Each structure stands twice: as C-alpha cells, then as structure tokens.
Amino acid sequence: MSEAFSMLRLLTQARNEGTIVWLCNIGAEQYWHPQSRGIPDREEDRIVNRIEEMNLLLCRPQDVLILREQPDPAFLAELRRLGFDIPAILTVAAPDYQTPISELVLKDEGLLQQLKEKVQEIGQVYFMPYAVTMLEEEIAQICGLSLIGPSSETAAIVNDKILNRQMAEELQFPVSAGIVSDSLEELKKNYPSLKGASGKMILKEPYAASGKGLYIIESDEQCNALFARLSRLAARRPKHPWMLEQWVDKSADVNVQLFVQTDGTVDVFSIKRQVLNGTVYIGSQMPAVLDSEVIESFQAYGEAIGRYLHKLGYHGVAGIDSMISKDGVIIPIIEVNGRFTLSTYLSFIPHVLGNKKMFSRYFRVLTNEPVFYADLCKQLESEQLLYQPESGQGVILYTSGTLPNVSISGDERYMGRVFALIAADDWTEVERLSALLEQSINKLTDRMAVSR
Structure with a gap:
C-alpha cells in the first residue's frame, strides 16, 4: 500500500488523484467472531445489505463502486442534480439479498477480471471496503488491489468492547464504573457490589454491532430474569466474557x-x-x-x-x-x-453542499404497495420539502435500494427504510423541516397501511 494514501486528502482537495474501489461489506462481524445467528430475518437482511448505496456519497468520478445491483436511475439523477459524483458501478453477476457481498464478488470471475484489468490499466488501484476480513484480503490479492485498512486479524482484535475498555483505561481516559468477567457465574457474584445509586446498568457482549449484544438492566428482578435466560446460552460456552457497567x-x-x-x-x-x-x-x-x-x-x-x-x-x-x-x-x-x-x-457531504446545518435520520416503513424513489421525491417536492441547491435547504433521500419496493415474503407487505438528510442554514429550520418530513412519511404509511 502506498505510504502517501490519505483518505481525507483524496476526498477533499485532491479529488482528481488516484482510483479507489469501494465495497460496503456490512456484516463483517460474522467473520471476525462467528456466532450463531438464530433464525435469519430475510427482509431485514435485504434492507441492511442495500445500505451499500450510501457509498455513493463518498465516490469520485474515476472511482469504482461494487454493488449487488444498479441503483434506481432516479436516485443517480438526483445525486447528480445535487452535485455528487457518480463512479463506475460494477454489479455482481448473481446477486441475492442475503449472501454477504464479498462472497458474491469472489464467486464472480467476470467481476474479478474487470478489477484485474483496472489494475493493469492504471497501475495502483486502492481498495476501501467497509471492513477488512479474510474475504476482502482475498479479493485484493486476486486482483492486485492495494487494500486500505488493517489486517483482518487486527480488525477482529480492535472490534472488541472489552479491549476498548482496556484501551481507555491504559490511556487514562474517564470510564464508567464497571467490571469484566470471564463467565456469567462470575458476573452474578460481582453484580451486587457494582450497582450504583440508580441501579441501572448495561451488560455488554464483547462482539456485537448495531445495538445487538447490549442489555439494559433497571432492576434486580430484570437482572435475575436476564441472567436466567443467558444461563441457558452459557451452558454451551461457560467461559464467555462479559462486561457490566453502571449506566451513565x-x-x-x-x-x-x-x-x-x-x-x-x-x-x-x-x-x-x-x-x-x-x-x-x-x-x-x-x-x-x-x-x-x-x-x-x-x-x-x-x-x-x-x-x-x-x-x-x-x-x-x-x-x-x-x-x-x-x-x-x-x-x-x-x-x-x-x-x-x-x-x-455522511462525513464528506459538507464538501458538496457547503457549510450547512445537517441532520440525518431514518424511518422504518411498512406498506401494502411498493414505494419507489422518484415517487417519494415527487411527494416531497409537492410539499416543498425536497432539497433545492438554489435555496440551500430541504430533504435529501440518500438511498433507493432500502425503500419498501421489494416483497421478500411474497405477500403484499413491503418493508423498508427511508434514509433522509435534512439541511438548512440554521437549526430552527432543520427542526421545522424534520417535523414536516416525519408528517410526510406518516402520511405515506397511513395511505399504504398494511392490514393486520
């Protein structure tokens, strides 16, 4: 990897330099620390995996973005209207909504060949995945890409909540009162002495993401019930580490x-x-x-x-x-x-929109009809909510693939998420637009309500 690589420089003042291959391989935790997932939620998996379109917010025109499928043309047109650059978009030959994308890439000889040809054409091509596991290392090695990121082993070590606490203690940073235990039995013994005045605590597993593996405890009764439930799981792995901290x-x-x-x-x-x-x-x-x-x-x-x-x-x-x-x-x-x-x-959006006050939020949506990007933008425009560069304020919908327009279950239920960015020159206007956006989304879901 080139010693000179600086993501900050290449995404701001040196946007015309170098070529980056981007890959949003959400779900890397399952490779770092394999655990039983239980029963998969196919609809949720589809939505999470299509979050990959957010990567377009970082791309330059000379870059390459790997996706499961091409984004809605209306979404790409909207990004261009707002001043974002659209890269070359490569898609896997056999997409599905559940298989991790890096596995799909490694099975796609045609796609791997395109990446090899890009390296042969340019020389050095950087590879920036969402996270580094052994799969992204393999893709980089096969194609001759310069992988930006740690080794998969180092990434696995760093994404450990217990190590994170030890890191804070070694750096002599303030930490919340807490303990690390090697087993649930040890945790039970230490719990009474750690309770703070409020009695509220949080129990953490070392490896989890997106709020999973976190348990909020607000009473002794709740704690006892949680320990009883976790004890059944602990029977299979008695030496499983836990971290218990006082709630702040x-x-x-x-x-x-x-x-x-x-x-x-x-x-x-x-x-x-x-x-x-x-x-x-x-x-x-x-x-x-x-x-x-x-x-x-x-x-x-x-x-x-x-x-x-x-x-x-x-x-x-x-x-x-x-x-x-x-x-x-x-x-x-x-x-x-x-x-x-x-x-x-979202971090580099100010380099496109300028010095704005911005607030991102998302809405879980369940409808009885598919919702498409162009239609939702049209609704926002009719309500004078859609972002206009001339006024410098409004709402930007920054994914299309997560919208409720695919029915995994085969019935008339469409589940999705609306990811929106509200921008304006002051926070009062951002709050006003955010409230109106929420009303707009509620009108949409009320109009397309799923009968239960």
Whole structure:
C-alpha cells in the first residue's frame, strides 16, 4: 500500500488523484467472531445489505463502486442534480439479498477480471471496503488491489468492547464504573457490589454491532430474569466474557471519525452528535452543537486513540462512540468500530453542499404497495420539502435500494427504510423541516397501511 494514501486528502482537495474501489461489506462481524445467528430475518437482511448505496456519497468520478445491483436511475439523477459524483458501478453477476457481498464478488470471475484489468490499466488501484476480513484480503490479492485498512486479524482484535475498555483505561481516559468477567457465574457474584445509586446498568457482549449484544438492566428482578435466560446460552460456552457497567446519564452521544495512516498520522475528519433510540443509532447532527473547548477535547481524544490503534498495527477508518455525562464529564471511548460506520458515509457531504446545518435520520416503513424513489421525491417536492441547491435547504433521500419496493415474503407487505438528510442554514429550520418530513412519511404509511 502506498505510504502517501490519505483518505481525507483524496476526498477533499485532491479529488482528481488516484482510483479507489469501494465495497460496503456490512456484516463483517460474522467473520471476525462467528456466532450463531438464530433464525435469519430475510427482509431485514435485504434492507441492511442495500445500505451499500450510501457509498455513493463518498465516490469520485474515476472511482469504482461494487454493488449487488444498479441503483434506481432516479436516485443517480438526483445525486447528480445535487452535485455528487457518480463512479463506475460494477454489479455482481448473481446477486441475492442475503449472501454477504464479498462472497458474491469472489464467486464472480467476470467481476474479478474487470478489477484485474483496472489494475493493469492504471497501475495502483486502492481498495476501501467497509471492513477488512479474510474475504476482502482475498479479493485484493486476486486482483492486485492495494487494500486500505488493517489486517483482518487486527480488525477482529480492535472490534472488541472489552479491549476498548482496556484501551481507555491504559490511556487514562474517564470510564464508567464497571467490571469484566470471564463467565456469567462470575458476573452474578460481582453484580451486587457494582450497582450504583440508580441501579441501572448495561451488560455488554464483547462482539456485537448495531445495538445487538447490549442489555439494559433497571432492576434486580430484570437482572435475575436476564441472567436466567443467558444461563441457558452459557451452558454451551461457560467461559464467555462479559462486561457490566453502571449506566451513565448522558447529555450527549458523540461520534468521532478518524483515519489512521500507515505512518501513524491521525486525521480526525468528523465529530458528530449522535441521536440514539436506546442503544440503536438513529441519526447524526452535523456539525455537532457543542462548545468549542469540548470539540477541541474530542479532537485530542481522537488523535490519542488513533495513535494507540496504530501501535496495535491498525490503519484505516475507525469510528469512535463517545458520550458526555449529565455532569459534563467526557467519556471518550464507549466503543471503537475498526471499520466504517453509517456515520462515515455522511462525513464528506459538507464538501458538496457547503457549510450547512445537517441532520440525518431514518424511518422504518411498512406498506401494502411498493414505494419507489422518484415517487417519494415527487411527494416531497409537492410539499416543498425536497432539497433545492438554489435555496440551500430541504430533504435529501440518500438511498433507493432500502425503500419498501421489494416483497421478500411474497405477500403484499413491503418493508423498508427511508434514509433522509435534512439541511438548512440554521437549526430552527432543520427542526421545522424534520417535523414536516416525519408528517410526510406518516402520511405515506397511513395511505399504504398494511392490514393486520
């Protein structure tokens, strides 16, 4: 890999330099730490895997983006209207909605050959997947791509919540009161002594994503019921590690995005305020409405975390989840994601739209008819909500494949998610547009309600 590679530089002032192959391989955790998934949710898998279209928000015209299928032409046209660049889009020959995309790529000799030819034509071609597992390493090796990111072994180590806590302690960062236990039985013994004044706690498994593997405990009765349920699972793996922490009442959730270069240089390229529903990410506020000294603190924490990751052999994108307690204490590490996050894909939108106040959010939608991108944009336009470059405000729908326009179950139920970005010159207008957008989506779902 070239020592000179800087994602921040190539996505801002040097956008005409180099060629990047992008791949949004969401679900890498199953390769780092294989666990039983239980009964798969085919509809949910389809939606999550089609989030890959967010990658278009980062691409330059000379880049290559690998997707399951071509995006809705109306979506591409809208991105062009807004000033985004559209790369060459390659799709796998035999797409399906459940198989991880890197597995599909490795089965597609034609696609692999196209990537090889791109390397032969240009020389050095960078490869930036969402995350690095053994599959992306294999793709890079077969095609001669310069993989940007850590080894799959290092990525697996970094994406460990227990290591993340140990990292914070070694860096002498503030942490919430908590313990790490090697078994559920040990956890039960330690639980009474750890309860804080509120009694509210959070139990974490070391390897999980998107709010999974997190259990909020608010009473002894709830704790006993949870331990009883987990004990049945623990019978199969008695030496499974757990982490139990006192709940911290927060004034803000904050996400720090950074890129660790191979020489140890750390670029902190985005600090966002996060909106969560419990432990699940809902959206981002950009730029974060925080005091300047707080922003400076997160900048410094991000640089320190990046240097620590570099010592572990890590380089590439990392997303750090942090929080500020009600009494103003910054807890810099809740979790380190040694990969892209959904927040990463939004980080460079200001370089297209300019200095706007922006808020991203998404809506789960269930309808009895398919909903297509052009129709939803037309609805927003009729309500004067669709983003207009002339006014510099409005709503941008930044995926098409996640919309409820495919019925996996075969009946008249269409499940999907609407990913939207609200932009304006001030937060009052963002809040007004956000409220109107919610009303618009509710009207859509009421009109197309599924009878139960």
